[in-house]
Amino acid sequence: MFIADYLETSLLDWEGKIACLLFLSGCNFRCPWCQNKELALGIIKNSIPIQEILAKFENKKNWIDGFVITGGEPTINRDLGKIISEIKNNGFLVKLDTNGSNPTVIKELIDNKLVDSVAMDIKSSLTEEKYNNACGINVDLTAIKKTVEILLSSSIDCFFRTTVVPGIVDEDDILKIAEMVKGKKYRMQKFVPHNTLDENYIHIKPYSEQDMKKMEEICYAKVF
Numbered sequence: 271m272f273i274a275d276y277l278e279t280s281l282l283d284w285e286g287k288i289a290c291l292l293f294l295s296g297c298n299f300r301c302p303w304c305q306n307k308e309l310a311l312g313i314i315k316n317s318i319p320i321q322e323i324l325a326k327f328e329n330k331k332n333w334i335d336g337f338v339i340t341g342g343e344p345t346i347n348r349d350l351g352k353i354i355s356e357i358k359n360n361g362f363l364v365k366l367d368t369n370g371s372n373p374t375v376i377k378e379l380i381d382n383k384l385v386d387s388v389a390m391d392i393k394s395s396l397t398e399e400k401y402n403n404a405c406g407i408n409v410d411l412t413a414i415k416k417t418v419e420i421l422l423s424s425s426i427d428c429f430f431r432t433t434v435v436p437g438i439v440d441e442d443d444i445l446k447i448a449e450m451v452k453g454k455k456y457r458m459q460k461f462v463p464h465n466t467l468d469e470n471y472i473h474i475k476p477y478s479e480q481d482m483k484k485m486e487e488i489c490y491a492k493v494f
């Protein structure tokens with residue numbers, strides 16, 4: 271039950287909560303614009319036992335609300351269930367970040383009440399061409415749609431988010447995604463061209479603040 275890296279406290283990764291951020295190494299996608307290159311490729315080979323991290327909070331449990339488990343893609347880690355159980359046994363809440371490729375794992379975690387919140391990345395419109403381009407592999411779209419369905423019908427806190435990368439996501443994609451996840455929280459985040467998995471993406475000019483605001487406004491006007 272090892273963690274690749276962690277950040278003791280974060281105010282940004284779980285809305286309204288202070289959380290310890292745990293990074294699990296390795297990902298089954300190869301998004302060319304990914305800004306977590308080392309984690310996605312599994313290059314970070316630290317192995318910190320989860321018990322060692324939990325021990326830091328033993329006498330200061332009220333410092334944080336819970337743990338955010340992110341990656342890479344946490345659901346490909348065989349020890350994910352055990353790591354979460356260990357955290358839960360210590361009385362903390364758990365939020366999971368996922369690319370949505372493993373609906374069975376997500377459903378099991380929800381059914382067994384092992385997660386309190388799930389954030390799923392939607393990389394682009396759900397067509398093969400768009401999604402494969404966004405993820406750098408041939409994606410099983412049926413699995414992605416299944417995870418979306420599971421989260422939409424679940425009563426746990428969940429939200430969807432899209433990194434808005436020029437050439438991968440446009441206004442039309444945002445509208446389609448927003449329509450699909452209507453009723454749940456949806457966030458757009460700006461692409462930052464830094465340390466990208468495909469080095470060509472370092473030269474991609476991100477959308478301006480104005481472009482982002484316009485997309486958000488269109489989204490609110492037409493969908494929410």
Ligand code: SF4
Nearest residue numbers: 297299301304310342
């Ligand atoms: S952005 Fe893509 S490649 Fe990077 S960690 Fe997330 S799913 Fe994996």
